[in-house]
Amino acid sequence: MEPMKKIEDFEGTRFPFKASIQHRAPFLVIAHWHEHLEFIRVSRGSVTVRIDRETFEAQAGDIFFFNSNQIHSVTTEVDASGNGKGEIQGMVFDKSLLLLAADNPEIRQALSLFGGSNVIRNHYNTKHPLWPELADAMEKAYEEYIKQELAYEYGILSCIYRVMAPLLRLHQHEPRNGDAEKHAASFRRLQPAIDYMEHHYAGKVQMERVSQTVNLSPYHFSSLFKKVFGLPPIRYLTRIRIEQAKRMLLDSDIPVTDVAEKSGFCNINYFDKVFKEQTGFTPMEYRKRFVPVL
Numbered sequence: 235m236e237p238m239k240k241i242e243d244f245e246g247t248r249f250p251f252k253a254s255i256q257h258r259a260p261f262l263v264i265a266h267w268h269e270h271l272e273f274i275r276v277s278r279g280s281v282t283v284r285i286d287r288e289t290f291e292a293q294a295g296d297i298f299f300f301n302s303n304q305i306h307s308v309t310t311e312v313d314a315s316g317n318g319k320g321e322i323q324g325m326v327f328d329k330s331l332l333l334l335a336a337d338n339p340e341i342r343q344a345l346s347l348f349g350g351s352n353v354i355r356n357h358y359n360t361k362h363p364l365w366p367e368l369a370d371a372m373e374k375a376y377e378e379y380i381k382q383e384l385a386y387e388y389g390i391l392s393c394i395y396r397v398m399a400p401l402l403r404l405h406q407h408e409p410r411n412g413d414a415e416k417h418a419a420s421f422r423r424l425q426p427a428i429d430y431m432e433h434h435y436a437g438k439v440q441m442e443r444v445s446q447t448v449n450l451s452p453y454h455f456s457s458l459f460k461k462v463f464g465l466p467p468i469r470y471l472t473r474i475r476i477e478q479a480k481r482m483l484l485d486s487d488i489p490v491t492d493v494a495e496k497s498g499f500c501n502i503n504y505f506d507k508v509f510k511e512q513t514g515f516t517p518m519e520y521r522k523r524f525v526p527v528l
Contacts, residue, residue, distance in 0.1 A: 237305045240266040248514035250328035253379040257321035265307035272300040272326040279320035281310045295360040364400050371396040420462045435474045435498045476512045483521045490517045
Protein backbone atom coordinates (compact mmCIF):
# COMPACT_ATOMS: atom_id res chain seq x y z
CA MET A 235 0.00 0.00 0.00
CA GLU A 236 1.32 3.43 -0.95
CA PRO A 237 2.11 5.56 2.16
CA MET A 238 -0.44 8.34 2.55
CA LYS A 239 -0.10 11.88 3.79
CA LYS A 240 -1.58 12.03 7.29
CA ILE A 241 -3.77 14.97 8.29
CA GLU A 242 -3.35 15.56 12.01
CA ASP A 243 -6.46 16.63 13.93
CA PHE A 244 -4.59 19.64 15.34
CA GLU A 245 -4.16 21.26 11.91
CA GLY A 246 -5.71 24.72 11.85
CA THR A 247 -5.80 24.97 15.64
CA ARG A 248 -4.11 27.64 17.74
CA PHE A 249 -1.61 25.22 19.34
CA PRO A 250 -0.75 22.44 16.84
CA PHE A 251 0.68 19.77 19.15
CA LYS A 252 -0.34 16.24 20.13
CA ALA A 253 1.11 13.58 22.43
CA SER A 254 -0.03 9.96 22.62
CA ILE A 255 0.82 6.37 23.59
CA GLN A 256 0.43 3.54 21.07
CA HIS A 257 0.34 -0.10 22.19
CA ARG A 258 -1.33 -3.52 21.81
CA ALA A 259 -1.64 -3.36 18.01
CA PRO A 260 1.05 -4.95 15.80
CA PHE A 261 1.03 -1.83 13.60
CA LEU A 262 1.78 0.90 16.11
CA VAL A 263 2.23 3.46 13.33
CA ILE A 264 0.97 2.71 9.82
CA ALA A 265 3.31 3.96 7.08
CA HIS A 266 2.57 7.63 6.36
CA TRP A 267 4.17 11.06 6.04
CA HIS A 268 3.24 14.60 7.00
CA GLU A 269 4.73 18.07 7.04
CA HIS A 270 5.01 18.13 10.83
CA LEU A 271 7.88 17.06 13.10
CA GLU A 272 7.58 13.98 15.28
CA PHE A 273 9.44 12.20 18.08
CA ILE A 274 8.74 8.73 19.45
CA ARG A 275 10.30 6.85 22.37
CA VAL A 276 10.03 3.07 22.74
CA SER A 277 8.54 2.74 26.23
CA ARG A 278 8.20 -1.07 26.34
CA GLY A 279 9.40 -4.10 24.40
CA SER A 280 11.01 -4.01 20.99
CA VAL A 281 9.77 -2.50 17.73
CA THR A 282 10.80 -2.16 14.11
CA VAL A 283 11.02 1.41 12.85
CA ARG A 284 11.16 2.21 9.14
CA ILE A 285 12.14 5.70 7.98
CA ASP A 286 12.19 6.18 4.21
CA ARG A 287 14.54 3.35 3.09
CA GLU A 288 16.16 2.67 6.48
CA THR A 289 15.06 0.03 8.99
CA PHE A 290 15.92 0.06 12.71
CA GLU A 291 15.40 -2.70 15.27
CA ALA A 292 14.71 -0.67 18.41
CA GLN A 293 14.55 -1.51 22.11
CA ALA A 294 12.92 0.13 25.13
CA GLY A 295 14.34 3.61 25.61
CA ASP A 296 15.32 4.26 21.98
CA ILE A 297 14.20 7.64 20.64
CA PHE A 298 13.46 8.47 17.00
CA PHE A 299 12.98 11.77 15.22
CA PHE A 300 10.91 11.93 12.00
CA ASN A 301 11.59 14.99 9.88
CA SER A 302 9.00 16.73 7.74
CA ASN A 303 7.90 14.59 4.76
CA GLN A 304 9.82 11.48 5.87
CA ILE A 305 7.81 8.27 5.40
CA HIS A 306 7.79 6.34 8.66
CA SER A 307 6.12 3.35 10.29
CA VAL A 308 6.46 1.34 13.52
CA THR A 309 5.56 -2.33 13.97
CA THR A 310 6.02 -4.85 16.77
CA GLU A 311 5.73 -8.59 17.31
CA VAL A 312 2.53 -10.05 18.76
CA ASP A 313 2.01 -12.30 21.77
CA ALA A 314 -0.09 -15.45 21.97
CA SER A 315 -3.25 -13.34 22.29
CA GLY A 316 -2.49 -11.36 19.15
CA ASN A 317 -1.59 -8.18 21.03
CA GLY A 318 1.50 -6.21 20.17
CA LYS A 319 4.41 -6.61 22.58
CA GLY A 320 5.88 -3.15 22.07
CA GLU A 321 4.70 0.28 23.17
CA ILE A 322 5.72 3.75 22.04
CA GLN A 323 5.16 7.24 23.38
CA GLY A 324 5.16 10.03 20.82
CA MET A 325 4.67 13.70 20.20
CA VAL A 326 4.00 15.46 16.91
CA PHE A 327 3.84 19.20 16.29
CA ASP A 328 3.69 21.73 13.49
CA LYS A 329 6.87 23.57 12.52
CA SER A 330 5.06 26.87 13.07
CA LEU A 331 5.69 26.45 16.81
CA LEU A 332 9.41 26.82 16.11
CA LEU A 333 8.95 30.12 14.29
CA LEU A 334 8.21 31.89 17.57
CA ALA A 335 11.96 31.94 18.23
CA ALA A 336 13.13 32.36 14.64
CA ASP A 337 13.69 36.08 14.36
CA ASN A 338 17.39 35.91 13.59
CA PRO A 339 18.77 34.59 10.25
CA GLU A 340 21.00 31.95 11.86
CA ILE A 341 18.03 30.25 13.51
CA ARG A 342 15.94 30.55 10.32
CA GLN A 343 18.71 28.82 8.38
CA ALA A 344 18.89 26.03 10.95
CA LEU A 345 15.10 25.57 10.94
CA SER A 346 15.08 25.28 7.16
CA LEU A 347 16.70 21.87 7.65
CA PHE A 348 13.31 20.60 8.84
CA GLY A 349 11.77 20.73 5.39
CA GLY A 350 12.35 17.08 4.51
CA SER A 351 16.14 17.07 4.58
CA ASN A 352 17.76 13.78 5.61
CA VAL A 353 20.76 15.42 7.27
CA ILE A 354 19.20 15.36 10.76
CA ARG A 355 19.96 12.18 12.70
CA ASN A 356 16.91 9.95 13.20
CA HIS A 357 17.95 7.46 15.90
CA TYR A 358 19.12 8.15 19.47
CA ASN A 359 19.73 5.11 21.70
CA THR A 360 20.21 5.24 25.47
CA LYS A 361 24.00 5.56 25.09
CA HIS A 362 23.82 8.67 22.89
CA PRO A 363 24.93 11.84 24.74
CA LEU A 364 21.69 13.66 23.84
CA TRP A 365 19.44 10.85 25.07
CA PRO A 366 18.94 12.04 28.69
CA GLU A 367 17.84 15.53 27.59
CA LEU A 368 15.56 14.21 24.83
CA ALA A 369 13.95 11.59 27.07
CA ASP A 370 13.32 14.00 29.94
CA ALA A 371 11.87 16.71 27.68
CA MET A 372 9.56 14.22 25.94
CA GLU A 373 8.30 12.90 29.27
CA LYS A 374 7.61 16.38 30.62
CA ALA A 375 5.86 17.43 27.38
CA TYR A 376 3.59 14.39 27.66
CA GLU A 377 2.74 15.23 31.30
CA GLU A 378 1.95 18.84 30.37
CA TYR A 379 -0.29 17.69 27.51
CA ILE A 380 -2.22 15.20 29.66
CA LYS A 381 -2.69 17.44 32.71
CA GLN A 382 -3.26 20.71 30.78
CA GLU A 383 -2.79 22.86 33.85
CA LEU A 384 -2.48 26.65 33.70
CA ALA A 385 0.16 27.71 31.13
CA TYR A 386 0.67 24.12 29.96
CA GLU A 387 1.33 25.38 26.43
CA TYR A 388 4.36 27.32 27.69
CA GLY A 389 5.52 24.13 29.38
CA ILE A 390 5.19 22.19 26.14
CA LEU A 391 6.98 24.89 24.15
CA SER A 392 9.88 24.82 26.60
CA CYS A 393 10.14 21.04 26.10
CA ILE A 394 10.04 21.41 22.31
CA TYR A 395 12.88 23.94 22.41
CA ARG A 396 14.81 21.61 24.72
CA VAL A 397 14.74 18.81 22.14
CA MET A 398 15.26 20.95 19.05
CA ALA A 399 18.21 23.04 20.27
CA PRO A 400 20.58 20.09 20.89
CA LEU A 401 19.53 18.45 17.61
CA LEU A 402 20.50 21.58 15.69
CA ARG A 403 23.78 21.89 17.57
CA LEU A 404 24.60 18.24 17.00
CA HIS A 405 23.91 18.63 13.30
CA GLN A 406 26.23 21.63 13.17
CA HIS A 407 29.12 19.56 14.49
CA GLU A 408 28.20 16.16 13.08
CA PRO A 409 26.71 16.44 9.58
CA ARG A 410 25.75 13.08 8.10
CA ASN A 411 26.83 13.89 4.56
CA GLY A 412 27.65 16.71 2.17
CA ASP A 413 24.00 17.71 1.84
CA ALA A 414 24.35 20.00 4.86
CA GLU A 415 26.86 22.25 3.11
CA LYS A 416 24.76 22.32 -0.05
CA HIS A 417 21.69 23.17 1.99
CA ALA A 418 23.47 26.05 3.73
CA ALA A 419 24.72 27.37 0.39
CA SER A 420 21.19 27.26 -1.04
CA PHE A 421 19.88 29.14 1.99
CA ARG A 422 22.50 31.86 1.54
CA ARG A 423 21.60 32.15 -2.12
CA LEU A 424 17.92 32.62 -1.26
CA GLN A 425 18.56 35.15 1.52
CA PRO A 426 18.02 38.22 -0.76
CA ALA A 427 14.58 36.85 -1.67
CA ILE A 428 13.71 36.42 2.01
CA ASP A 429 14.89 39.96 2.72
CA TYR A 430 12.78 41.30 -0.16
CA MET A 431 9.61 39.59 1.08
CA GLU A 432 10.18 40.76 4.65
CA HIS A 433 10.59 44.37 3.50
CA HIS A 434 7.72 44.43 0.97
CA TYR A 435 5.09 42.11 2.51
CA ALA A 436 2.65 45.02 3.00
CA GLY A 437 2.41 45.71 -0.73
CA LYS A 438 1.74 43.67 -3.82
CA VAL A 439 4.59 41.17 -4.13
CA GLN A 440 5.19 39.60 -7.54
CA MET A 441 7.10 36.32 -7.35
CA GLU A 442 8.73 37.15 -10.67
CA ARG A 443 10.28 40.22 -9.02
CA VAL A 444 11.31 38.17 -5.98
CA SER A 445 13.02 35.58 -8.19
CA GLN A 446 15.00 38.35 -9.87
CA THR A 447 16.65 39.21 -6.55
CA VAL A 448 18.47 35.85 -6.72
CA ASN A 449 18.92 35.77 -10.53
CA LEU A 450 16.68 32.75 -11.08
CA SER A 451 13.69 32.14 -13.30
CA PRO A 452 10.37 31.98 -11.39
CA TYR A 453 10.21 28.21 -11.99
CA HIS A 454 13.74 27.45 -10.74
CA PHE A 455 13.35 29.89 -7.86
CA SER A 456 10.13 28.23 -6.69
CA SER A 457 11.67 24.76 -7.02
CA LEU A 458 14.80 25.66 -5.03
CA PHE A 459 12.82 27.57 -2.41
CA LYS A 460 10.50 24.63 -1.76
CA LYS A 461 13.44 22.25 -1.55
CA VAL A 462 15.19 24.42 1.05
CA PHE A 463 12.24 25.63 3.14
CA GLY A 464 9.71 22.84 2.57
CA LEU A 465 6.98 25.14 1.23
CA PRO A 466 6.43 27.36 -1.85
CA PRO A 467 7.58 31.01 -1.64
CA ILE A 468 4.01 32.32 -1.78
CA ARG A 469 3.14 30.33 1.36
CA TYR A 470 6.27 31.63 3.05
CA LEU A 471 5.15 35.17 2.21
CA THR A 472 1.72 34.41 3.68
CA ARG A 473 3.37 33.29 6.92
CA ILE A 474 5.30 36.56 7.10
CA ARG A 475 2.07 38.50 6.62
CA ILE A 476 0.19 36.49 9.26
CA GLU A 477 2.99 36.97 11.80
CA GLN A 478 2.95 40.71 11.17
CA ALA A 479 -0.85 40.75 11.48
CA LYS A 480 -0.66 38.92 14.82
CA ARG A 481 1.71 41.57 16.16
CA MET A 482 -0.57 44.39 15.03
CA LEU A 483 -3.67 42.72 16.46
CA LEU A 484 -2.07 42.88 19.90
CA ASP A 485 -2.44 46.65 19.59
CA SER A 486 -6.15 47.06 20.32
CA ASP A 487 -6.23 50.54 18.78
CA ILE A 488 -5.70 49.35 15.20
CA PRO A 489 -8.93 48.38 13.37
CA VAL A 490 -8.89 44.88 11.91
CA THR A 491 -9.48 46.25 8.41
CA ASP A 492 -6.31 48.35 8.78
CA VAL A 493 -4.41 45.32 10.08
CA ALA A 494 -5.43 43.40 6.96
CA GLU A 495 -4.28 46.19 4.66
CA LYS A 496 -1.01 46.88 6.52
CA SER A 497 -0.07 43.20 6.48
CA GLY A 498 -0.63 42.82 2.74
CA PHE A 499 -4.21 41.50 2.53
CA CYS A 500 -6.35 43.73 0.33
CA ASN A 501 -9.52 41.69 0.97
CA ILE A 502 -10.79 41.50 4.56
CA ASN A 503 -12.74 38.29 3.90
CA TYR A 504 -9.65 36.59 2.50
CA PHE A 505 -7.64 37.87 5.48
CA ASP A 506 -10.18 36.34 7.89
CA LYS A 507 -10.07 33.02 6.04
CA VAL A 508 -6.27 32.73 5.85
CA PHE A 509 -5.76 33.97 9.41
CA LYS A 510 -8.10 31.31 10.79
CA GLU A 511 -6.42 28.60 8.70
CA GLN A 512 -3.04 29.58 10.13
CA THR A 513 -3.98 30.23 13.77
CA GLY A 514 -7.30 28.50 14.47
CA PHE A 515 -8.96 31.87 15.22
CA THR A 516 -10.47 34.73 13.28
CA PRO A 517 -8.54 38.01 13.75
CA MET A 518 -11.19 39.30 16.18
CA GLU A 519 -11.15 36.06 18.19
CA TYR A 520 -7.36 36.23 18.34
CA ARG A 521 -7.47 39.81 19.61
CA LYS A 522 -10.10 39.05 22.26
CA ARG A 523 -8.12 36.06 23.47
CA PHE A 524 -4.75 37.76 23.80
CA VAL A 525 -5.49 41.43 24.44
CA PRO A 526 -6.55 42.01 28.07
CA VAL A 527 -9.69 44.06 28.65
CA LEU A 528 -8.90 47.03 30.90
